Amino acid sequence: MDSNSPKSPEQSEKIKKYDRQLRLWGDHGQVALENAHICLINVTVLGTEILKSLVLPGIGSFTIVDSGKVREEDVSANFFLDGESIGKSKAEVATFFLLELNPDVHGDYIDESLQRIIENNPSFFNSFSVVVGTALTESEIILLSSILWDLKVPLVICRSYGFTGMARLQIKEHTVIESHPDNHNISFRLINPFPSLKSYLESFNLDSMELKDHAHVPFVVILYKYLQDFIKLHGTIPKTYKDKEILRDLIRKGMKVDENGLPYLEQNFEEAIKAVNYALSSDSIPSEISKLLNDDNCVNLTTKSKPFWVMSNALKYFVEKEGCLPLRGTLPDMTTETKHYVNLQQIYRVQASKDAEDVYRTVQQLLRQLNQHTDSISEQDVKLFCKYSSDLRIIRSSCISQEYIDKPYNSSYIASQLDDPDSMMELYIILRGIERFYSEYKEYPGELDDHVEPDIVKLKACLCKLLTEIGSSTLIKDDLIHEFCRYGGSELHSVSSFLGGCIAQEVIKLITHQYIPFNNTIIYNAVTSSVVTFCL
Amino acid sequence: MNADGNNKTRQFIYLRKILERAGPFCHPDFEPSPEILNFISNDCKILVIGAGGLGCELLKNLGLMGVKNMHVIDMDTIDLSNLNRQFLFRLNDIGKSKAEVAAKFINEKIPGCKVEAHFNKIQDFDEDFYRQFTIVICGLDSIVARRWINAMLVSLLIYDDEKLNQASVIPLVDGGTEGFKGNVRVILPGLTACIECTLDLFPPQVTYPLCTIASTPRLPEHCIEFVKIVQWSKENPFDTIIDGDDPNHINWIFEKAQERASLFGISGVSYRLVQGVIKNIIPAVASTNAVIAAACVTEAFKLASSCCATLNNYMMFNDVDGVYTYTYEAEKKDDCIVCSPAFRPKYVDVPHDGMKLSEIIEYLSENQYQMKNPGIVAVFPEKNRTLYISNVPSIEKTTKDNLKKTLKELNLINGTKLIITDSTRPLPLEIILRFSEINNET
Numbered sequence: 001m002d003s004n005s006p007k008s009p010e011q012s013e014k015i016k017k018y019d020r021q022l023r024l025w026g027d028h029g030q031v032a033l034e035n036a037h038i039c040l041i042n043v044t045v046l047g048t049e050i051l052k053s054l055v056l057p058g059i060g061s062f063t064i065v066d067s068g069k070v071r072e073e074d075v076s077a078n079f080f081l082d083g084e085s086i087g088k089s090k091a092e093v094a095t096f097f098l099l100e101l102n103p104d105v106h107g108d109y110i111d112e113s114l115q116r117i118i119e120n121n122p123s124f125f126n127s128f129s130v131v132v133g134t135a136l137t138e139s140e141i142i143l144l145s146s147i148l149w150d151l152k153v154p155l156v157i158c159r160s161y162g163f164t165g166m167a168r169l170q171i172k173e174h175t176v177i178e179s180h181p182d183n184h185n186i187s188f189r190l191i192n193p194f195p196s197l198k199s200y201l202e203s204f205n206l207d208s209m210e211l212k213d214h215a216h217v218p219f220v221v222i223l224y225k226y227l228q229d230f231i232k233l234h235g236t237i238p239k240t241y242k243d244k245e246i247l248r249d250l251i252r253k254g255m256k257v258d259e260n261g262l263p264y265l266e267q268n269f270e271e272a273i274k275a276v277n278y279a280l281s282s283d284s285i286p287s288e289i290s291k292l293l294n295d296d297n298c299v300n301l302t303t304k305s306k307p308f309w310v311m312s313n314a315l316k317y318f319v320e321k322e323g324c325l326p327l328r329g330t331l332p333d334m335t336t337e338t339k340h341y342v343n344l345q346q347i348y349r350v351q352a353s354k355d356a357e358d359v360y361r362t363v364q365q366l367l368r369q370l371n372q373h374t375d376s377i378s379e380q381d382v383k384l385f386c387k388y389s390s391d392l393r394i395i396r397s398s399c400i401s402q403e404y405i406d407k408p409y410n411s412s413y414i415a416s417q418l419d420d421p422d423s424m425m426e427l428y429i430i431l432r433g434i435e436r437f438y439s440e441y442k443e444y445p446g447e448l449d450d451h452v453e454p455d456i457v458k459l460k461a462c463l464c465k466l467l468t469e470i471g472s473s474t475l476i477k478d479d480l481i482h483e484f485c486r487y488g489g490s491e492l493h494s495v496s497s498f499l500g501g502c503i504a505q506e507v508i509k510l511i512t513h514q515y516i517p518f519n520n521t522i523i524y525n526a527v528t529s530s531v532v533t534f535c536l
Numbered sequence: 537m538n539a540d541g542n543n544k545t546r547q548f549i550y551l552r553k554i555l556e557r558a559g560p561f562c563h564p565d566f567e568p569s570p571e572i573l574n575f576i577s578n579d580c581k582i583l584v585i586g587a588g589g590l591g592c593e594l595l596k597n598l599g600l601m602g603v604k605n606m607h608v609i610d611m612d613t614i615d616l617s618n619l620n621r622q623f624l625f626r627l628n629d630i631g632k633s634k635a636e637v638a639a640k641f642i643n644e645k646i647p648g649c650k651v652e653a654h655f656n657k658i659q660d661f662d663e664d665f666y667r668q669f670t671i672v673i674c675g676l677d678s679i680v681a682r683r684w685i686n687a688m689l690v691s692l693l694i695y696d697d698e699k700l701n702q703a704s705v706i707p708l709v710d711g712g713t714e715g716f717k718g719n720v721r722v723i724l725p726g727l728t729a730c731i732e733c734t735l736d737l738f739p740p741q742v743t744y745p746l747c748t749i750a751s752t753p754r755l756p757e758h759c760i761e762f763v764k765i766v767q768w769s770k771e772n773p774f775d776t777i778i779d780g781d782d783p784n785h786i787n788w789i790f791e792k793a794q795e796r797a798s799l800f801g802i803s804g805v806s807y808r809l810v811q812g813v814i815k816n817i818i819p820a821v822a823s824t825n826a827v828i829a830a831a832c833v834t835e836a837f838k839l840a841s842s843c844c845a846t847l848n849n850y851m852m853f854n855d856v857d858g859v860y861t862y863t864y865e866a867e868k869k870d871d872c873i874v875c876s877p878a879f880r881p882k883y884v885d886v887p888h889d890g891m892k893l894s895e896i897i898e899y900l901s902e903n904q905y906q907m908k909n910p911g912i913v914a915v916f917p918e919k920n921r922t923l924y925i926s927n928v929p930s931i932e933k934t935t936k937d938n939l940k941k942t943l944k945e946l947n948l949i950n951g952t953k954l955i956i957t958d959s960t961r962p963l964p965l966e967i968i969l970r971f972s973e974i975n976n977e978t
């Protein structure tokens with residue numbers, strides 16, 4: 001699963017402790033995690049649940065910002081506050097209990113308000129890997145969003161509210177090499193085989209083989225042979241569904257038959273039939289990758305270009321020259337003898353190395369041209385980049401404060417979503433309305449028992465204003481407004497814990513540059529037990 | 537900020553808003569009142585099965601959602617590799633009972649919580665034990681254990697004149713995780729799809745054919761499996777069976793697997809991979825456990841309070857690429873061998889009485905039965921006769937000759953009642969033999 005596993009059987013205590021997660025993000029992912037520094041703003045249940053799932057896997061350090069004192073209502077829903085801490089600094093108590101979870105982690109706190117910190121030390125946030133803000137007011141979100149956007153520090157804002165919750169990611173640019181898709185797109189280069197592969201594929205003479213050998217020919221060889229037959233017959237490679245059916249039929253007819261003329265069920269042939277679809281199309285360049293190769297940052301390198309973009313530029317050059325992506329160098333398991341499998345694997349592996357060396361040479365040239373250190377990108381980096389080149393990802397989110405201050409650039413998207421009665425966009429708008437309500441009234445709608453009815457009217461007014469700004473003529477249903485006033489600012493532990501787990505994992509994705517973060521807003525509805533994503 | 541400084545305790549004020557205020561989306565049966573929180577705190581008794589990654593989270597979540605009376609069962613002890621997610625355990629707890637340490641932690645941390653720990657297997661308890669719970673929540677990694685508890689809860693159902701007595705239904709909330717994937721399901725035994733109705737939802741175990749690992753290995757896993765299955769028993773290096781937690785054992789397998797791999801020109805046998813294959817390690821991370829356990833407890837809270845409709849009835853979660861959920865209704869099978877009502881006869885369909893007993897055993901190990909080690913007793917008018925039992929060595933010895941006999945030779949006819957025992961269920965299954973090709977001469 002992970003090529004960077006230690007070869008030595010002597011495992012350190014740390015490797016044993018983190019074994020179950022190292023199988024997901026590897027030792028290098030763990031190193032990135034241990035070098036990260038996270039900032040949490042506000043000790044809500046959601047906030048401490050996020051930190052819990054970061055402290056346990058061994059984040060380097062965290063800093064909690066909260067000027068509040070522990071109240072009785074906080075204690076009964078938060079695992080990291082206790083009865084004896086009522087009246088003390090929330091940030092201090094939460095830091096203490098969170099640090100108990102993992103002695104490898106460092107943590108500190110600042111019991112000042114966000115406003116005060118920003119006034120006194122505007123560069124405070126510069127040193128963080130990711131900043132997470134929970135239960136922020138509208139004005140705090142606007143302030144924080146614009147500061148972090150300029151600093152290029154990723155920001156996650158989130159809220160847990162009654163049976164719902166949301167999280168939004170703001171990140172200028174995030175690149176992923178190891179996206180770990182469930183199904184890797186493995187190219188076999190059967191349409192245009194490189195010389196060593198071509199001669200290997202053609203070294204088999206299927207017709208003269210005994211059944212036992214015939215049934216152990218790798219499916220790649222079978223597919224190639226019948227692909228040649230198809231080309232001879234039709235003058236082209238199979239393109240349409242019908243073409244592919246014809247090719248499958250050719251393969252099927254190639255199976256050995258018994259004395260009654262019935263075909264033996266040769267598994268390798270079955271595999272070749274199944275592979276017709278994916279193995280022939282996997283040689284083309286995925287549209288996502290073409291887009292990336294034409295990205296401004298890829299095309300126009302500067303002296304400040306990041307390694308990812310320098311490598312992308314070199315990859316672009318390779319693709320233009322070769323017409324394909326570098327080989328991955330791995331083979332899926334298949335029915336065949338050890339000898340064939342190992343030979344075939346070796347052929348692909350050697351070519352993958354050659355491809356990567358080719359790209360590496362271009363990278364070095366580029367680095368020299370850009371006046372960057374030639375060792376700023378190692379051969380190992382390029383190998384990894386090439387290996388996963390069909391699954392590279394880039395994520396750019398919008399700037400939250402832009403949506404909040406100006407007439408939102410995404411208003412037509414939001415408005416069209418709102419026209420759909422089943423869309424969870426309604427919940428997004430209500431949660432926005434609640435941020436505004438809090439900014440205006442310094443309490444949540446329905447926070448006090450006798451305020452529920454009057455607050456329904458006030459929240460409705462907030463929402464009307466918000467919808468006008470967006471330019472939507474949709475009305476939020478009265479029932480839904482009532483429901484949110486009923487919640488009255490409640491944070492339910494299990495709802496926060498669900499969101500906390502989700503958000504912690506997104507933070508880990510941002511830090512390790514592995515797996516794909518959401519882009520850019522998720523809404524959780526605990527009533528239906530579902531999460532939806534909006535790209536705002 | 538908040539000026540209602542009355543004397544009323546502000547404990548659980550958030551829960552009380554949800555439970556004491558009416559809302560437009562509430563379940564029709566829901567009547568907001570302080571009694572509901574009282575019920576959750578004082579009358580509700582919840583059983584948590586498993587005190588591992590999910591179990592720790594489940595206990596914490598339940599306690600902070602107002603539940604005070606809980607039991608937890610786990611037969612495992614704490615291992616170093618648990619500490620990256622099982623947050624109720626510390627370094628100096630290694631080797632102690634998971635259930636006991638988890639219960640102690642929660643009882644000390646959350647005021648009023650009374651968690652009772654059972655350092656046991658679920659099979660150690662009988663119907664009377666399980667009948668005391670309001671809801672059962674499972675955080676297990678074993679499918680057999682899930683099936684066992686599922687069958688147990690079904691066996692507690694009471695039918696009055698073929699009508700299910702609703703009061704006898706103990707809901708089962710089941711959570712499972714694997715890496716960044718997880719699932720949650722709500723089962724109302726006798727009413728909605730049970731674990732056995734949907735056995736096909738569990739991914740099949742990865743197994744490698746013996747001929748592959750013996751003669752045409754291709755992957756490092758094939759080499760490791762060969763050492764595990766063939767070489768270990770042949771060379772018997774430590775005079776005992778493989779213990780995945782013994783580094784000497786893992787080391788021996790690692791070295792032998794490396795030798796074998798280099799013999800065949802296969803690369804990629806790492807120590808980590810050897811451990812993974814031998815111990816059947818499932819990757820696990822704190823975040824997925826938090827998500828799945830939280831979703832389970834939200835559902836348990838809905839069940840206990842009736843405040844809104846519960847998940848109907850299956851949710852899948854995956855955060856490999858963004859955050860993704862999918863919910864759908866798994867279907868209850870009318871002929872489920874576990875949850876179709878006890879008064880309805882169940883059949884095992886076989887072609888004819890020329891079948892051998894071993895083929896019946898095989899049949900019960902596959903198809904919709906998926907049994908692990910079925911034992912069979914036949915019911916004859918005069919007396920019952922044990923046909924085969926595999927897990928009691930003395931009986932195995934005296935009954936194994938029956939395996940080669942045909943049903944006819946064993947005097948089994950169309951309509952003979954069989955009583956089948958298996959580790960996937962607490963109670964024997966009574967099932968009627970039915971031949972699909974009736975032989976007219978008999």
Ligand SMILES: [Zn+2]
Pocket residue numbers: 729730731732733734869872873874875876
């Ligand atoms: Zn069933």
